Amino acid sequence: SQQGEEDPQALSIQEGENATMNCSYKTSINNLQWYRQNSGRGLVHLILIRSNEREKHSGRLRVTLDTSKKSSSLLITASRAADTASYFCATAISDSSYKLIFGSGTRLLVRP
Amino acid sequence: NAGVTQTPKFRVLKTGQSMTLLCAQDMNHEYMYWYRQDPGMGLRLIHYSVGEGTTAKGEVPDGYNVSRLKKQNFLLGLESAAPSQTSVYFCASSGTSGRATEQFFGPGTRLTVL
Numbered sequence: 001s002q003q004g005e006e007d008p009q010a011l012s013i014q015e016g017e018n019a020t021m022n023c024s025y026k027t028s029i030n031n032l033q034w035y036r037q038n039s040g041r042g043l044v045h046l047i048l049i050r051s052n053e054r055e056k057h058s059g060r061l062r063v064t065l066d067t068s069k070k071s072s073s074l075l076i077t078a079s080r081a082a083d084t085a086s087y088f089c090a091t092a093i094s095d096s097s098y099k100l101i102f103g104s105g106t107r108l109l110v111r112p
Numbered sequence: 113n114a115g116v117t118q119t120p121k122f123r124v125l126k127t128g129q130s131m132t133l134l135c136a137q138d139m140n141h142e143y144m145y146w147y148r149q150d151p152g153m154g155l156r157l158i159h160y161s162v163g164e165g166t167t168a169k170g171e172v173p174d175g176y177n178v179s180r181l182k183k184q185n186f187l188l189g190l191e192s193a194a195p196s197q198t199s200v201y202f203c204a205s206s207g208t209s210g211r212a213t214e215q216f217f218g219p220g221t222r223l224t225v226l
Binding site: 004033040041042043044045048088098099100101102103104105 | 116143157162170171213214216217218
């Protein structure tokens with residue numbers, strides 16, 4: 001079964017609004033990563049947060065991690081039409097140094 | 113730097129045919145991975161490699177074989193294609209830290225098995 005599950009499955013917002021996506025996972029992790037996938041393209045790494053970190057920022061992105069609840073959230077502030085994409089969380093589980101387990105993704109549509 | 117490249121971009125096979133997907137990376141990464149992505153789903157790991165000459169099974173390895181004869185290349189083979197293997201295949205690579213770090217993805221190969 002999937003380690004990470006994103007919520008919501010799909011999100012439609014107006015340009016300029018904030019977008020929040022959530023990810024839940026089942027087992028202990030080493031780190032959690034967020035990736036973006038534009039339609040028909042490969043995945044692009046956005047941000048990595050380690051299990052001993054609670055919050056991380058990168059430009060308009062803010063990621064939080066709550067290991068007690070086994071959940072993470074990705075906030076995109078002041079969204080743009082170019083942010084339209086699918087967003088995936090991926091977990092590196094503690095007993096593996098190399099593998100990532102991906103969730104099913106959130107499809108974000110930012111309307112101009 | 114080209115990053116991670118995949119060949120071919122598209123392929124249509126008939127059931128029972130074989131083919132090899134090629135992945136190449138020019139970042140001197142130790143770790144390489146093959147994933148498949150089905151509609152509405154995330155990526156599932158097929159096989160991976162932690163160095164030249166090594167391979168290991170991922171989450172969904174059945175029906176696939178891999179080889180990593182050179183550090184920069186990772187080949188995925190389908191010996192006898194089945195319609196269930198219709199999917200988009202992504203190759204990825206990551207660095208040498210020994211810890212799970214960011215992965216760099218190729219553009220994907222869209223495979224249809226009739």
